[in-house]
Structure formats: structure tokens, C-alpha cells
Amino acid sequence: MAEHDEHDEDDIEGQVRDEELDPEREARRRIALAQIRQYPDAALKLQARPVAEFGDDLRSLVERMKLLMHDANGIGLAATQVGVLQRLFVFQPSEDEVLAVVNPEIVERSEETEVADEGCLSIQGITVPVERSLEVTIVGQDENGADVRYELAGYGARCAQHETDHLDGVLMLDRTTPEARREALGVLRPRIVLS
Ligand SMILES: [Zn+2]
DSSP, X not given: OGGGTTOOGGGEEBTEEOOOOOHHHHHHHHHHHTTSOOTTOGGGGSOOBOOOOOSHHHHHHHHHHHHHHHHTTBSEEEGXXXXXXXXXXXXXXXXXXXXXEEEEEEEEEOSOEEEEEEEETTEEEEEEEEEEESEEEEEEEOTTSOEEEEEEEHHHXXXXXXXXXXXXXXXXXXXXXXXXXXXXXXXXXXHHHHO
């Protein structure tokens, strides 16, 4: 995680860090992104199913997702983004914590909200303003099936809301203003035709 030590909160946009990388890290980022489903991949619009079995398969999926998230220079990654329709995500709510939340459920959210620009590892090069609760409490299980409960604020809270949305097939494009959505699609659509 040493590479990440210098960032501050201002560099984090939704699930993406906005920072310059050295050539080797940039190469690793591109390899990781190639393994993450990119908009408009159909998997991104699907609802994930609850996880019932906590075994080695789940734990290796979590390890793989943590590695991909790190290499892609993200702070959150949902299973649907790697084409796995199971309800779990990994995220980094603070500098020294990388956590998996299985069957996440937001059980409390602050009435106070904030609009901030978000990015997404599945929608490269775009940020859109999204209104989110400033604080949320999330419950679920860890990768071993133990109950977890996290009270989150700041970018951790924003990221948890972004990732939980992914498990319901909801993207930041569905949460932004009509104007920002139109503008983002204006950038994304020509790119899809060309690629
Ligand atoms: Zn995302």
C-alpha cells in the first residue's frame, strides 16, 4: 500500500483515486482495468444475489478483488464489476484498512447529504456529481461469514453507497443530474462506437 500513502481526501472521487502514476504502476493499472467490466457491459446493470456460502471460493474472490482494486488505483470494487453476480464488495475506508463486505446493507444514513464528483473503475475518465449521505452505517459479513458493522463518514461513506449501488445494477450515471448524465454519455457513446 506504500504507493498510496501520500494521497489526501481531495484526490478521491467515488471509487477512483485521481493521481499521477509512475510508468510501472500505470502499466499495472491498465492490466487491472482490462479485467474490470467497462460500461456499457451488461453485467453492470444486473442485480447481484445474496451470498450463502462462505468458503475458499469466496475468500479467493475477495483476494482477487482486493488486488485488482489496488492495481487499478481504486478505493472500492463491487463483484458485479468483475462479472460475478454475488452481493459483496471490497473497499478502503481509510488509508490502512482494506475490507470486504458481504451481503452489505445500509441500515442508517444521515439526513445530511453532500454533492461531490465521483469516478468509477467501470466508467473510465468520467466524473459526475452525485448526492450522497454524509454518514452511513453498513452491516453485513466479512469473507469468513462473521457479522460486521461499520459506521462510516467522508469518502468511506460515499464509497460504500457507490459500491452498494453496483450490487443493484445502479451506476453513478443513474444518480447524477440530467445535465451531467447527458454530458457524460456524450463522451462515452462516441468512445464505444470507436472501440
Ligand atoms: Zn463504480
